[in-house]
Amino acid sequence: MRDAEPKAIHLSDYRPPDWLVDKVDLDFSLHPSQTRVTAKLALRRNPAGEADAPVVLEGDGLTLVRLAIDGTPVAGPSFEARPDRLTLAHPPADAFELEIETLVDPTANTQLMGLYRTSRNYCTQCEPEGFRRITYYPDRPDVLSVFTTRIEADKEEAPILLGNGNLVESGDIPGTSRHYAVWHDPWRKPSYLFALVGGRLARVGDSFVTASGRTVELGIFVEEGKEARAGYAMDALKRSMRWDEEAFGREYDLDVFNIVAVSDFNMGAMENKGLNVFNDKYVLASPETATDADYSGIEGVIAHEYFHNWTGNRITCRDWFQLCLKEGLTVFRDQEFSSDQRSRPVKRIADVRALKAAQFTEDQGPLAHPVRPETYREINNFYTATVYEKGSEVVRMLKTLLGDAGFRAGMDLYFERHDGEAATIEDFLAAFADATGRDLSQFALWYSQSGTPLLTVSGAWDEAAGTYRLDVAQSVPPTPGQPVKKPMLIPLALGLVGPDGQDMPLSLGNVPVENGVVEVSEPQQSFLFTGLDARPVPSLNRGFSAPVNLASDLTEADRVFLAAHDADPFNRFDALQRIALEMLKTGARSGTLPAPDALITAAGAILADPALDPAFKAQALALPSEGEVSRELASDVDPDAVFAARKGLRLAVGTALAEGFATTYADMAATGPFSPDAASAGRRALRNLALDYLAVGGEAEGIARARDQFELADNMTDRITALAVLAQHEVPEREAAFASFYARFERDPLVIDKWFTLQAQIPAPDTLDRVKDLMLHPAFSLANPNRVRALVGAFAAANPTQFNRADGAGHDFVTDVVLTLDGKNSQVAARLLASFKTFRQLEPGRRANAERALRKVAETPGLSPDVADIATRSLG
Numbered sequence: 001m002r003d004a005e006p007k008a009i010h011l012s013d014y015r016p017p018d019w020l021v022d023k024v025d026l027d028f029s030l031h032p033s034q035t036r037v038t039a040k041l042a043l044r045r046n047p048a049g050e051a052d053a054p055v056v057l058e059g060d061g062l063t064l065v066r067l068a069i070d071g072t073p074v075a076g077p078s079f080e081a082r083p084d085r086l087t088l089a090h091p092p093a094d095a096f097e098l099e100i101e102t103l104v105d106p107t108a109n110t111q112l113m114g115l116y117r118t119s120r121n122y123c124t125q126c127e128p129e130g131f132r133r134i135t136y137y138p139d140r141p142d143v144l145s146v147f148t149t150r151i152e153a154d155k156e157e158a159p160i161l162l163g164n165g166n167l168v169e170s171g172d173i174p175g176t177s178r179h180y181a182v183w184h185d186p187w188r189k190p191s192y193l194f195a196l197v198g199g200r201l202a203r204v205g206d207s208f209v210t211a212s213g214r215t216v217e218l219g220i221f222v223e224e225g226k227e228a229r230a231g232y233a234m235d236a237l238k239r240s241m242r243w244d245e246e247a248f249g250r251e252y253d254l255d256v257f258n259i260v261a262v263s264d265f266n267m268g269a270m271e272n273k274g275l276n277v278f279n280d281k282y283v284l285a286s287p288e289t290a291t292d293a294d295y296s297g298i299e300g301v302i303a304h305e306y307f308h309n310w311t312g313n314r315i316t317c318r319d320w321f322q323l324c325l326k327e328g329l330t331v332f333r334d335q336e337f338s339s340d341q342r343s344r345p346v347k348r349i350a351d352v353r354a355l356k357a358a359q360f361t362e363d364q365g366p367l368a369h370p371v372r373p374e375t376y377r378e379i380n381n382f383y384t385a386t387v388y389e390k391g392s393e394v395v396r397m398l399k400t401l402l403g404d405a406g407f408r409a410g411m412d413l414y415f416e417r418h419d420g421e422a423a424t425i426e427d428f429l430a431a432f433a434d435a436t437g438r439d440l441s442q443f444a445l446w447y448s449q450s451g452t453p454l455l456t457v458s459g460a461w462d463e464a465a466g467t468y469r470l471d472v473a474q475s476v477p478p479t480p481g482q483p484v485k486k487p488m489l490i491p492l493a494l495g496l497v498g499p500d501g502q503d504m505p506l507s508l509g510n511v512p513v514e515n516g517v518v519e520v521s522e523p524q525q526s527f528l529f530t531g532l533d534a535r536p537v538p539s540l541n542r543g544f545s546a547p548v549n550l551a552s553d554l555t556e557a558d559r560v561f562l563a564a565h566d567a568d569p570f571n572r573f574d575a576l577q578r579i580a581l582e583m584l585k586t587g588a589r590s591g592t593l594p595a596p597d598a599l600i601t602a603a604g605a606i607l608a609d610p611a612l613d614p615a616f617k618a619q620a621l622a623l624p625s626e627g628e629v630s631r632e633l634a635s636d637v638d639p640d641a642v643f644a645a646r647k648g649l650r651l652a653v654g655t656a657l658a659e660g661f662a663t664t665y666a667d668m669a670a671t672g673p674f675s676p677d678a679a680s681a682g683r684r685a686l687r688n689l690a691l692d693y694l695a696v697g698g699e700a701e702g703i704a705r706a707r708d709q710f711e712l713a714d715n716m717t718d719r720i721t722a723l724a725v726l727a728q729h730e731v732p733e734r735e736a737a738f739a740s741f742y743a744r745f746e747r748d749p750l751v752i753d754k755w756f757t758l759q760a761q762i763p764a765p766d767t768l769d770r771v772k773d774l775m776l777h778p779a780f781s782l783a784n785p786n787r788v789r790a791l792v793g794a795f796a797a798a799n800p801t802q803f804n805r806a807d808g809a810g811h812d813f814v815t816d817v818v819l820t821l822d823g824k825n826s827q828v829a830a831r832l833l834a835s836f837k838t839f840r841q842l843e844p845g846r847r848a849n850a851e852r853a854l855r856k857v858a859e860t861p862g863l864s865p866d867v868a869d870i871a872t873r874s875l876g
């Protein structure tokens with residue numbers, strides 16, 4: 001374990017590196033417990049660095065075997081080698097070759113950072129600071145070098161040897177059972193993009209011809225026997241490669257592109273140059289084992305990692321404070337890709353739902369931080385929804401403000417200026433400012449101010465003048481370290497909907513509003529819309545043009561009207577959700593739901609509208625989650641009351657619209673063999689929503705329908721949603737279905753994860769005991785991040801009533817798991833602990849329980865920096 005109280009690192013302390021690495025030759029001799037790593041670094045003093053600076057290379061738990069300078073072995077005291085640092089106080093020259101030999105133990109590596117083993121294969125994960133667990137190096141993203149990697153291994157143990165770049169040489173080592181491969185990556189890169197893989201893997205191959213006519217060999221490497229499940233990922237890869245050429249003019253730049261799927265992985269996937277490494281959950285799919293959500297997740301993550309080749313790899317980050325430079329931008333790019341491949345409005349709705357669930361809650365709690373943080377103790381804890389999802393929203397707003405052509409011109413200039421460099425957010429914004437002539441200094445506050453802005457909007461209709469005045473006030477709530485905020489530049493897309501449901505002209509002082517977007521930049525502002533012949537209903541923040549909370553003076557009747565007529569599909573969805581949210585808030589606070597008539601009218605109209613996309617209907621008719629209701633309540637939350645209100649409203653809607661749901665269930669039945677395309681997935685989503693509404697009362701007919709679907713389904717989406725419906729009800733069918741599901745899929749860990757998750761989410765008092773029992777199940781393992789997330793992560797993040805049990809046992813259970821896990825995999829432990837991020841919103845009793853559990857963690861000696869940082873900030 002590392003230093004338990006690491007120093008805070010500040011953006012303002014950035015200094016250029018003192019030493020550069022012009023090239024690096026790595027030689028790995030793979031062995032399960034004693035892998036020998038030889039690194040030859042061509043070091044050169046940086047003219048921009050500090051004069052006479054020593055060479056200081058980072059390490060993490062390293063053992064030095066040998067050191068040589070320009071081929072001559074050196075001994076102490078000319079250097080100092082500690083596990084965490086190698087120092088040459090008096091470098092021999094301003095340029096020299098340093099040869100470093102280290103021994104590492106991949107089998108003992110349970111952190112899954114650096115070189116480790118997974119299913120007997122060797123693989124690496126270096127972002128952000130894993131390379132220093134392999135060899136001593138200036139392990140920071142602004143040191144770019146040309147890497148050549150030689151990998152040697154036992155032929156039997158590791159017939160496949162993969163590295164970054166292109167394969168230049170391979171062969172047997174005569175007289176031994178070993179062989180080798182040499183990979184050369186011509187593109188300069190930081191150490192966090194280094195990767196190697198060795199092992200017994202099956203290759204699924206294909207090729208891609210780039211726009212300029214070069215052929216790229218594509219390979220997806222999976223465990224033997226899983227080849228048939230890589231087809232969708234390969235298809236998504238080829239579509240991503242084409243899309244980046246068409247949408248951004250970006251071509252691939254090596255002769256090969258390889259993807260490796262591994263089963264032990266801390267996150268989703270990693271964009272190592274030419275050798276992406278994936279959590280196998282984002283590669284493997286078949287109709288029997290993967291849901292529609294899994295298919296779209298694969299498509300999105302394959303695209304995301306591929307797009308990093310330009311946004312992240314060709315242009316990388318100067319320091320880790322700039323993480324959103326690659327992550328926010330690349331999330332934006334993958335969201336746009338998926339929008340183009342599927343339905344744009346439905347994708348937008350899904351993304352905003354996820355943004356609110358993960359990022360708005362983060363922004364509202366003790367872990368709130370800016371899109372570009374200015375200080376951190378543990379960088380691993382900043383791979384957050386704020387950096388990724390809000391980071392993407394900021395790029396989206398830039399596009400809204402500059403228009404399609406201005407945005408593209410800015411991107412082109414960014415690529416032209418910074419290709420091959422390690423850049424900053426200032427560089428990124430300057431490219432857009434210079435390409436379009438627009439001053440972006442106020443806009444830049446989106447990167448430095450944390451917290452979700454609140455827009456308070458009211459309208460005033462002047463019949464005589466034919467004008468409608470919109471008064472807009474903005475404020476940004478205080479967040480940790482930022483008590484007072486400046487006003488932001490907020491692009492507010494809007495429309496004025498006339499009595500006939502059509503958009504009225506949108507003019508300010510008789511000048512048409514371009515793109516339907518007004519810019520809010522002052523604490524208080526009024527917009528006077530002219531030339532109107534009737535009182536409009538404003539449709540605000542169309543397409544969720546800005547990631548803000550909105551308080552408006554719209555009435556329930558206005559919302560029913562918008563849900564039926566708004567030309568913006570996002571706001572039709574949002575109007576319906578808002579009607580439901582207000583009812584749920586009232587219900588949760590008072591214990592009595594208000595009359596649900598308005599919701600039933602609006603929902604019924606959407607359900608019955610044959611012109612609407614089924615996928616859209618499924619999104620619109622799914623009530624806001626318990627988490628969303630709690631977030632809106634913001635304080636004194638009783639999760640049981642929220643659950644009861646939501647259940648009551650589902651029952652009311654399900655009962656009132658039972659006939660419509662029954663018809664929908666029949667109409668949306670599949671007409672042909674399974675296909676994962678968006679239209680078919682949309683029909684399944686709507687049909688499964690109907691199944692849930694028809695069973696919500698727990699009557700025999702609804703349960704039987706779910707049981708039949710569970711048994712007869714020919715695809716995982718239909719089977720698992722039927723099981724999810726059964727899981728909500730205490731009926732004998734539930735346990736029977738769980739048992740039969742396990743028997744059918746016991747050999748398939750990714751599917752068994754779904755089985756763990758559904759059980760962890762059951763909103764019943766015996767769930768905690770069930771989860772504790774499941775931790776002892778042979779299919780569970782604390783060493784595998786997917787298993788931990790599927791069982792304990794789901795309990796903490798997706799079972800609000802049981803995680804927040806009034807007796808505190810749910811909180812204690814999760815913090816106990818965090819402490820047990822911390823010694824094994826501190827990154828996963830820290831992420832699990834971050835599930836407490838909303839605890840301050842709870843009513844006093846539960847809040848005190850959560851605080852006590854967090855305090856116990858914080859006071860435990862020997863914590864990892866990862867867990868210590870989350871515990872401290874959560875309590876802070």
Ligand code: TRP
Binds near residue numbers: 125269270271304
């Ligand atoms: N850069 C990766 C991505 O977003 C994610 C990543 C960061 C990661 N750190 C990691 C993946 C550690 C695995 C382990 O695409």
Ligand code: ZN
Binds near residue numbers: 304
């Ligand atoms: Zn990424």
